[in-house]
Amino acid sequence: MPVAEAGDAHLERHDPAVDLATLKRIAQWCEQFSPLVGLEEGERPESLFLDVTGLTAIFGSEEALAERVVRAFARRGLSAQVAIADTLGAAWAATHGDETPRIVAPGDFEALLHLPTTALRLPPKTTQTLAELGIQSIGQLLSLPRDGLAARLGHKLIDRLDQFTGQKAEAIDVVRVLPEIVCERQFDYPIENREVIDVAMAQLVEQAAAELMRRQQGAVQLECLLTCQEEAIPLAVGLYEACCDARHLLGLLRTQFERRLLTSPVLAVRVAVLQSAKLVYRQRELFSANHKHDREFALLIDRVSSRLGREAVLRATLAADAQPEYAYRYEILAGNAKRQLATEPRPLPKRPLFVESRPIPLEVLAIVPGGPPMQFRLNGQPHRTRRTWGPERIQTGWWRGRYIRRDYYRVESESGHCFWLFCSKGKWFLHGVFD
């Protein structure tokens, strides 16, 4: 059933940024099992990789470790598919099988050869082509000549096969890197006075900034950890542009510190530069103030991101998708060293400036069922339509999980107001307003 038609169901807007942030938090929590924890590559990661090399001595056996991970997830109310194998590719494939936890014996790749080709982390298009060719399992794929596969289906497939068998090395992209610079101060006795903590924080930031300056680097992600008697309070700051200005860094930390309540006295303060980048030096142009403006813009983004949270200050990029909800993506601006390039300009369909996150059900009068609306009622107000444009049919592919088929109409009421309505399975909804 399309989301728009769900009656009493409680709906939350899907937010990929929050999903990613939650998965990162879970990854950090998983550091109790392994020192190296990372997310799978891709825009919307769903799997975590843990390096468990040499950890059997601590946990007893691989089975015991896997059981412990499953139990720990269950205590958090989460269900996890767990597998241990020689390579990241094989472990990923094993987690996508039926058995959990699955321990693949060292060197025993043959136990996984029956798994479908979808367990190889391939793009959907490649998987579909393989299915059309009648290649169902990884074993079938491995028995085919490599050269032919590379020529017909691309080198990505060969890479994935090699990563599966271990012929090609693959590293875990760890979620929490070791801090590049750490400045720490332990107090002789627990401190409650915020001013004293602030002074200590300022001194540590100055030390970190001086070290950054020495390396000709600027901070992109900075963390200040206040170790209290009962808890540890992290203050995390992401920057739009690498910066080694102690005053600015301290200002950003202060905006967060001012909003945090200290429940117990502080024992230690630690300032760590988690990620740094080369400082950008701009050649100053005569008769131009652009360089100054760029810096001021970066400072604005840092300030707003620090106060509202990095997820609230975004940049949009267009995505090639017909479904309006997926036709764009938001990208976090601050603390993101790897910024994606915007998509190329292309002709865009006529879309409203406001789109409802949850389409509003409407009562619509149409002469033909599913045909152009003649009259509709919105917020108790009747609107007679004067002109309509449409239908523009938008339907999603079966692989999305939820099949959506909507007939969109651009409707101008008699008063000249413009709305974006759609009909799905005989029911009408307002999806946007051309304000």
Next chain:
Amino acid sequence: MPPGRSEIIDSLQRQLQKGLRTTAAEPIASGCRGLDSLVGFRAGTLVEWLGEEGGGATTLATVLARQACGDARPLVVVDQQRRIYPPALAAMGIDLRRVVFVFPASPREYEWTLSQAMSCPAVAAVLCWPRKLGDRAFRRLQLSAEQSGSLGLLVRPASALHEPSWAEARLFVEPVPCYGRRRFKISVLRCGGGAGGRTVEVEISEEGLLHETHPLHPVSPLAAATTVQRAARA
């Protein structure tokens, strides 16, 4: 060397001529000569667009934001309700690489964000939809915009018509039903501190360009047919 008495007087006179504006107000062309001659949009000011939702106030504010940003300067969109649809902005010719979307969670953070964005000289324009704006907050925004030189575009519901405002220009937008392009009637409620009262009709092309409408006069009736009396000639 300190400026002389005559220089100070000259500078003060120039400021008076500019309507006591402390910053040089750069004119912004909306792309429609009729609207520009009526309102005269300038950087460093607030422009309030009032109207019912779906009536075109946001469309016109977006056109002006695009004009203010030009090719390179950034636009900040502050939307508490998270309803703005970025592909629609891109379709109107706005370069999304230059747009920063800010989604504050509370009214307090909303006002703070607006004041921060408007006081940043790097920002060309700030587009926002404040439903309620206190007198002091409004004045603060106006001073911030004046100081930094950014253009504040406030789209507000028609119910805010009788609320006090610190905007340099207040415009009421109504859609005009017509066949063809979307057409709007803009009533100038206030402009440049003075009283308004005049109206202009504009229409928007598929590419998001504004044009003044030229009312077509019905074809003049033909002269009354006169019966030609032919003189019978023999």
